[in-house]
Amino acid sequence: MQQATLEQWKKLYKEADALKEKRPWTIFEDIDLIAVQLEGKREPYFCSIMGKQGNCPGITMYYGMDGYSDLCMIMDSYQYSAPTTYIMGDITCMTCYYGDKNEMEPDQRKIIQDLGLKYEGANDWPYFYSFEPRYVPVNLNRDEVIQCTRIMEVLNKTVDMVMEDEEWLPNFEKGELLMAEWDFVEEGEEPNLSIYPLPLPNSIPRFLTVKVEDSVLGEFKEYERSDMELVMDLNYLFTPIDDPDYDRPINPLLVLAYDLKEDSILAGDVLTLDHDEMERVVSIFFHIIENYGIPKKLYARNPRILIGMEYLCDQLNIEIVNDPLQELDDIYQGIQQTL
Template identity: 35%
Template structure:
């Protein structure tokens, strides 16, 4: 169950954030120059990425643990022509972000906190606010746990940035080093040093249907001259559901007949739905009812994870491709929905 951050927690978080802002960490760090901080009581470090070196979108994102680092890697490498869209990538990550932005960007709940704390922000790009990103949900206000972790991480980040600013430590970020800050329980002191970036690529399983009878049955279906596009996409909207303690960012499985430009299937997913199951639950009945399609175009790693083995077995071409037509249809649909 969600526990809201107390006003005292918000005060401490804003205090350390404003201290960090005074250092202007974006003057010394690029978004790819990571700071790893091993907080007391946590098994894995948090990874801090500073934004704003190019003069836009100032702030800091915190990624928790090795899964968070894999999310950072996914976001950092997003934007390729035949890869997932930037929006889908952003909605598929989990992180906590501090932004220095404009007043109209600040969630109403945080405007209330700012007022209760007596803070005064004036001017463009001067409003400080925080968002929690979680896969399957729209960005939302921090809860008590998140506010606490970010506060402690910012205390460590402040010390790390100050050490870099004062040239007390050297890190060769361009050669793959990152700055580590670890607490030594024996000496009861914090240690900082340059070290390697851990392997962090997000992993996807490659599924093999174990039912040999079903595999053979799929393979024996007649092949039809049809090309499909299969995509997992987040809708540009927010849905409130009492079953969840934060608003949803709906995700859908979309199947498009590529030559005819029509949507054959659109299934709304829940945050807890497993992507592999959703994809196979479409693919298997469809092939059994209609035959083996000639080609499937896809760009989501989950589609390849679910289908690469069975497509190869059944003689179906599975091709990584740009799905601009799917994007256009989605945007047109969202425009009609308002």
């Protein structure tokens, strides 16, 4: 992973500081999207400005329709009870947060120190992360620093235009976003920024229902029914595992099966990067039926499981329950301490 130079970081901090001074979160809700189309990119970056609700101010940047799907998952997460650790562990994006010094990683504090920049107090220190599924968040690489700088340039110009005339704002409440398209020109010429409303795109279905052959289902329908209340969960542990074959530390993804009535773990598996999570969930699910019978209920909080298991549970007449499953939090904490 190639590192950015100090000069490249300096340009990024300059744009991030300029955006912070404008306080765009006083204008935009985090669900008010700005789509930034950069020259040379086939798809736009979908940007969300955080901070209006009193949470940590910042910007998240998701590339293309796959990134938009990640963003929709976050915005729709209120429908489910999935923990933040899963939602934030399963996205691809770049972020800029404005927080406190003690929230920053040492390498980012060193960059600020080497640049001679000065920040003070809460929500003043800019820091950046790159998110990718199955890996823990890391510092931006060189290409990401360059892309993030260009996006911030566009956002700065966009916010300036909106602050001068709010007529530029789309009707966010009626399903519009603000498109910002910067036509980059020859060196020395002033670039032209066009902003205009567009309808929000339809999101790509993120979670698919798993189906199996009728012959396989027929075999499992023959098993006896039990009164088991089965819990199945997927969650990221955010306990970094370094592997020399990868340029980012791995974020372990755990699939867990738990007997709610007996308060006991039935199965648990830390998935490798090659594992398909729903294949493993279904494999464990069928293994439990073979050993304990068809459960009465399936409890889950992860939308990938709640949606993915709909067909199988319907065919096997198992009730699916969307539940926060707070009992699992202590289990995960104990597992984290062993890694």
